[in-house]
Amino acid sequence: MELNFKKSTRSGNDPNGCVEVARTVDGAAVVRDSKQHGLGPLLTYPSGEWLSFLGGVKAGDFDRAPGA
Numbered sequence: 665m666e667l668n669f670k671k672s673t674r675s676g677n678d679p680n681g682c683v684e685v686a687r688t689v690d691g692a693a694v695v696r697d698s699k700q701h702g703l704g705p706l707l708t709y710p711s712g713e714w715l716s717f718l719g720g721v722k723a724g725d726f727d728r729a730p731g732a
Contacts, residue, residue, distance in 0.1 A: 667694055669702075 667686035686694045691711030697704050709717070720726060 665689075669694075669696065671698060 665688070667688070669684040669686040671682050671684045682698045684696050684698050688694060688708075691714075693709045693711070693714035695707045695709070696702070
């Protein structure tokens with residue numbers, strides 16, 4: 665299965681400072697570390713878990729406290 669990984673536009677031009685995400689045909693999210701250049705481990709999250717995570721990101725649940 666060919667995966668089309670995408671990197672966040674917020675990572676800028678830094679090729680070593682981000683994770684990349686691909687979606688499978690059933691909606692699961694596959695995450696990898698861009699520093700591994702496709703050779704490192706892949707983490708797979710079912711669609712529901714990934715959507716819940718994204719909802720938390722958008723709601724600010726993972727934002728760092730000032731000065732942290």
